[in-house]
Amino acid sequence: MNILRQPKNSISVIGSSNYDVLLKVNEIPVAGETVLATGMETGFGGKGANQAITIAKLGGDVKFFTCIGGDSFGKLYMNNFMENKINLEFIEIIENEHNGIAIINVDKDGRNDIVVYPGANSHLTTDMIIKNEKDIFSSKLIITQLEIPLSSVELIAEKKSNNNVFILNPSPLDKNVNYDPILKNVDILVPNEIELAQLSGIKIDGLKGLDEATDKLLEKGVKTVVVTLGSKGAFVRNEDVQEHLNVRDVKVVDTEGAGDIFMGSFACSYLKSRDIIKSVKFANEVATISVTRYGTQKSIPNDDELNKINKMFN
Numbered sequence: 001m002n003i004l005r006q007p008k009n010s011i012s013v014i015g016s017s018n019y020d021v022l023l024k025v026n027e028i029p030v031a032g033e034t035v036l037a038t039g040m041e042t043g044f045g046g047k048g049a050n051q052a053i054t055i056a057k058l059g060g061d062v063k064f065f066t067c068i069g070g071d072s073f074g075k076l077y078m079n080n081f082m083e084n085k086i087n088l089e090f091i092e093i094i095e096n097e098h099n100g101i102a103i104i105n106v107d108k109d110g111r112n113d114i115v116v117y118p119g120a121n122s123h124l125t126t127d128m129i130i131k132n133e134k135d136i137f138s139s140k141l142i143i144t145q146l147e148i149p150l151s152s153v154e155l156i157a158e159k160k161s162n163n164n165v166f167i168l169n170p171s172p173l174d175k176n177v178n179y180d181p182i183l184k185n186v187d188i189l190v191p192n193e194i195e196l197a198q199l200s201g202i203k204i205d206g207l208k209g210l211d212e213a214t215d216k217l218l219e220k221g222v223k224t225v226v227v228t229l230g231s232k233g234a235f236v237r238n239e240d241v242q243e244h245l246n247v248r249d250v251k252v253v254d255t256e257g258a259g260d261i262f263m264g265s266f267a268c269s270y271l272k273s274r275d276i277i278k279s280v281k282f283a284n285e286v287a288t289i290s291v292t293r294y295g296t297q298k299s300i301p302n303d304d305e306l307n308k309i310n311k312m313f314n
């Protein structure tokens, strides 16, 4: 699939690779409760890998910097990278370390909670960033999330130049961390509404609060904020634009990974068009298909579906 074929050195994704164990439950259990799952699935996930593989499936030229475990999950993951045509050059195998694992509960309405054990992901240190500096910063877009050590994200934010567009998906957030030093260097921030509320200190209720909260982030130095709002679509805010973009109504079964699939498709489209609104509309379409099926990478639309979406936008 090469619907968005791109020149070399287009996109660097630096991030996590997790083996996902998904349990289908009627209700998400509360603390102290035991519930029986109604089904289970396993698959490949991790925010970084989900984003990188979405880009690869769209035909983007992606370099993926990640660490996987020396255990059996890590070995399975290596095959997954090969199947998805991810260049293995920037992938480190950490011997005597578990691969990152995510335990995901999905309830009958498609809501989820996720617990991640970072394992090998915690080895994606500043040393690895420095070692790969030339390859990372020669890319036009640099994408990361917060499932790797914070010091590495800080270093990327510090080192990025005007030749790079730095896109941060601030997930998962730690309430005790001050992210302002990173935010001042972010070109495009892609939070969901919960992350937006935490970063801005402004309560979000439906679409209420989005203006004020995104204003706060612009004040902190972020150039553009793209808020993902699930079934309510997305909200874009920068110096020139303030726009809410709706999504089609679909039967949602599992929203897990949709934010990552949005990120990957947004980045691909943005690299080609440099048009934020068009790229959000494109990413909304791709992510909308993904929520109609279970899993993360498993739910990325297939080639035919991606081709159809691409035709709508070109």
Ligand code: RIB
Pocket (backbone or CB within 6 Å): 016, 018, 019, 020, 044, 045, 046, 047, 050, 101, 102, 114, 116, 147, 256, 257, 258, 259, 260, 296
């Ligand atoms: O965003 C979904 C992802 O979050 C899952 O694939 C899981 O591994 C966690 O990283």
